[in-house]
Amino acid sequence: MNLPPLVSGRLIKRYKRFLADVTLDSGEIITAHCANPGSMLGLKTPGSRVWLSVSDNPKRKLKYSWELVEVGGVLVGVSTAHPNALVEEAILEGTISELSGYATLRREVTYGKNSRIDILLEDDARPKAYVEVKNVNLVREAGLAEFPDAVTLRGAKHLAELGDMVEQGHRAVMVYLVQYPGCERFSLSRDIDPAYGAAFDQARARGVEALAYVCDITQDAIRPARAIEIAE
Template identity: 65%
Template sequence: MKFSAPLVSGRLVKRYKRFLADVILDDDGSEVTAHCANPGSMLGLKEPGSKVWLSLSDNPKRKLKFSWEVIEADGALVGINTSHPNKLVEEALEDGRIDALTGFKTLRREVKYGKNSRIDLLLEAEDGSKTYVEVKNVHLMRKPGLAEFPDSVTARGAKHLAELADMVAEGHKAAMVFLVQRPDCDRLNLAADIDPAYAAAFEAASNAGVEAYAIGCDVRLDGIDAVKPVKIEI
């Protein structure tokens, strides 16, 4: 995935109200408010003074022209925009980078399923068999090399796991793909101390036959690509 234009650098003043971030731009020292497309806590990724990069929209109808894309943390570039993971995983699947999820004929996005939900990606094989793929963004790292999910309580995430288990019960294949938007992690585990209910839901889904995979990203200032397998230690 390539950014449509060069990113603008600055220093983070604060992230607040979940979806807003104030940033002092490097080029002229002005302070702007950027959209933060991330509903999580962003634990460890919102330290004031951190180096950040923003994308600039040319859409005249947008209230906030800037969007927060990348932060420098723990010596690495970390992607924080949670609107990108589905596209990144889609690209990885189409390029065959997740070995267990290959051989599909078609890929569709945001398909209705379950109890008034939409699956992120639906893979359909030549024989008509289906694989339901739910994508979760990951960028929490509290121990070197170990990515963790979630970074805040996610009742919605637990609901998705139960619905994936329902698809398996109906005879389909279902998989959770954790997209690690940072290059410095080679392992992934659940942050059960942050959300024990999600950890319990994951265990139940796994026992029901829901598969889980994780893939890490190469994060650059010109784009982000999901390129390397991450070992799940759950």
């Protein structure tokens, strides 16, 4: 995924989950949209260098959107608006080989108990594949990406519904997309959300697959790069 031209500044604070005040390099102080409902643990330190996209849509309340933050010399993607498109792109390009070879790909398809699956892969020659994508940018130990960074009842619900799809004869896959370059392993943050950990274990026992892919990130683009080990 190519990023639009970005402007940089310094983070003043992130608040009310979806807002961030930033001092641009020009000296102007602005409020940006923060498309990340999680805790953003380790990513919201005041003074951090951040990069923002700029919208010219007159209907938008906030002109700027927070895209990247520099942590320890590494550019980290903070937006949860991108992972579904990034995974779609990676599937179509063959980067995620485990999900290649299907005839069609659809996004946001209704299924289960009034839910929407992020990606549905279909092919007459094989069962459907229900793909749920989760954004990952929590790193508390060098090289180890973790999910979630806050309690997620919705995430546990998705795991249960994926298990239901397996029992109906379909394929179900969790894709954890790590927007934190340099990570070599992925694990669940069971101390943050034990219930999600239990739901993950139950889903895996029912046949739900799990993949973790780490991204390469520059100021110009975000690209899913390679699979990393899942330490369950």
